[in-house]
Amino acid sequence: MKTAKVKEKTNKKTQVETDTRISGADAIIQSLIIEGVDTVFGYPGGAIMPLYDKLLDYEDKIRHILVRHEQGAAHAAQAFGMVSDRPGVCLATSGPGATNLITGVANAFLDSVPTVFITAQVVSHLIGSDAFQETDIIGISMPVTKWNCQVKNAEDIPETIAKAFYIAKSGRPGPVLIDITKDAQIEKLDFKYKKCDYLRSYNPKLPLKTKALESAAIMINHAERPMILAGHGILLSGAEKEFKEFAEKTGIPVASTLLGLSAFPSDHRLFAGMLGMHGNYAPNILTNQADLIIAIGMRFDDRVTGNLKKYAKQASIIHIEIDNAEINKNVTVDIEIHNDAKEALTHLIPLVKPGSHEKWIREFRILDKTENDKVIKNETKPESGEIKMGEVVKTVSDMTNGDAIIVTDVGQHQMYAARYYKYTKPNSWVTSGGMGTMGFGLPAGMGAKLARPEKHVITFIGDGGFQMTMQELGTIMQYKIPVKIIILNNNFLGMVRQWQHLFFEKRYASTELVNPDFVAISKAFNIPAKKIVKREDLKGALTEMLNSEGPYLLEIKVEKKENVFPMVAPGAGVGEIRIE
């Protein structure tokens, strides 16, 4: 049998050598430091004790944030990664520590956020014996990680961590989980660290699809009613500048996915609003009237497309996407550009002609006016009745000039925050998109604030989602994390209630909540708090919140039975979006 071997590259870019043998735990921490990690979120326990013990020796280099539940650590790490250029890192012990991370791991997976999760495992000779606090976290996390790996020997730690960071950050980013046995943390090794930048079986460095890009340019130059769909991939590849240049040069209106928000300024004249179920009226309707759709760094999620049989059948579609498995997955496209958004756009810009589509853009404006008259005006500037969620978001947007980092939980308030805040800075929007994880908001808010202390970080949360992870107030208290928390309280699981109202004959099964006194809870955690119910108190309370030095919780009693519109009903096409 003929055998051939393909040699693996050994690019020695960063090599750090030490003379003495160190423990596996030391090696983990030193590896993290070399990878640029300065903050980790986590929770100690039996199997991870050797690592926690060593964390004390590196306090000046790595800050450990002790959360109140591992799920909080996962969400905080994700948000930390989303708003900074540093990866989000989490530590958890074996068994329940590791399983508690899973919701957060899955959330980071669906939203393609680079995160590294390190879980401890029972000593290696006990694995498989149902030992105390043993779970098969490799098996459990397999469907929700980009890659995972168990380490049983200390000497494998540096290489595995290097691989983990490379995989998490490159290509389509995502969470990576490393499970390290307790004995591997204690064992000694000769520590040598080499950053990973090549794996034979994994090829994120894609050859530029020049022919497809040339064809795309011809189509763009000839289109009369083109539309850009901007996704999270633009932010992940750091292509905001190139993207803006491309949109401005071609004069094509830009519609954004939920996760794509903040990739393009919301106040830009070419910004056409958000796509999808609770997106804006114009981009949804005009998706089905465009002659060309240029989708960049997005995956045609069902919340964006609605009924696929009624989605953009008239349009030619160009898809720029780094993940080949997303191309032709939900929507069949005409031109596939399997490339990184930044590289593709850099190449595409010189190929496209300067253009303007004023007549086409006027069609957006006409529909925008309908939406404004029927929905937006009443939601953002109501004159009577109870406070509305939309007006709170709009007021915060005006007061912060669109410069804050906005974090949300999941539900109606999330859609209002997406719709009514003017995002002017890239990566200033942190939300749970693909998973729709209630309980994401509070821990994500603290993670974002720790990453970007110089920015206002404002977390909008519903009364339901807040109670899913509100124990993280303890973390905020302990580390004095000056995140601003706004609970939009309607005493309902609002989004579910809306569906019951519209599609389940107003049968409000288990959606009305009897809530605790949120202000008292906050004060119990030594976090200043206030509750308002009247419109005239809104600006004053927000000013007080924004001017406060530390963390602050503002509970705002909002209209009880509000519905988010427009809405593409489940099963309907985007062209059938309801405005009321």
Next chain:
Amino acid sequence: MKQEYTISLFTEDHIGILGQITIILTRRQINIESFTASESAVQGVYLLTIVVTTTNEMVQKVAKQMEKLVDVLKVFVHTSEQIVYQEIALFKVSTKSLMSGNIIDHIVRAHQARILEVSPEYMVIEKTGHRTEITKMLTQLEPYGVLQFAKSGRVAITKQVKELYSYLQEMDEANSVRPENVKSLN
């Protein structure tokens, strides 16, 4: 239209890769009809051969999702016409049935099978071929008492000219020539 496809996956030797692959098929409700794992012609690279029945659209989608896995090198999807393939079956029949004349011998010859072992109690027959041929032989042996029957999954060789080795070389070159491309936020 659903039809039979043979998926050939070349993978690194990473524990758990099999789980990742079956998860992709399970999520799409695709049953694995046959499965084999072996070494490939490239040292350190493993070849998994999976037979499924599904639509062309679906098999292409799952193949892309498999190729996306970090430890998968390359995935090929073939219809039965595009590959040369075999399965192997072993039959254990009672030696007593030999006494009933030359019938077993006839069956073995007719199917181009061979007898591997004969003992006073039983004999073991080996047959390689396509699944239909093996099933046919089983049907003919059954009246004479089949004590045990075991069949392997499919092993397949593609008719395409370009071999895995050249794909690996291409990947290698793409990685060494192209500039550092690791993404970071901001």
